Amino acid sequence: MKKIDLTLNDKIMLIEPISHLDFFVLQKHAKKILTDSGGIQKESFFLKVPYITLRSETEWNENIN
Numbered sequence: 001m002k003k004i005d006l007t008l009n010d011k012i013m014l015i016e017p018i019s020h021l022d023f024f025v026l027q028k029h030a031k032k033i034l035t036d037s038g039g040i041q042k043e044s045f046f047l048k049v050p051y052i053t054l055r056s057e058t059e060w061n062e063n064i065n
Contacts, residue, residue: 044051
């Protein structure tokens with residue numbers, strides 16, 4: 001981020017790595033999730049949290065609206 005001078009607004013927070021359980025709790029309470037992870041896509045779907053897939057394809061075609 002520093003190399004390309006990328007800054008975030010105050011609604012985005014970067015955090016250190018956390019446990020899967022802690023991450024699951026964050027997902028559950030999120031308003032929206034941006035991810036390139038197939039596993040996180042599926043967890044978001046089951047938690048009914050809207051998500052945006054940051055890649056051109058997904059292995060979870062049943063999740064596409």
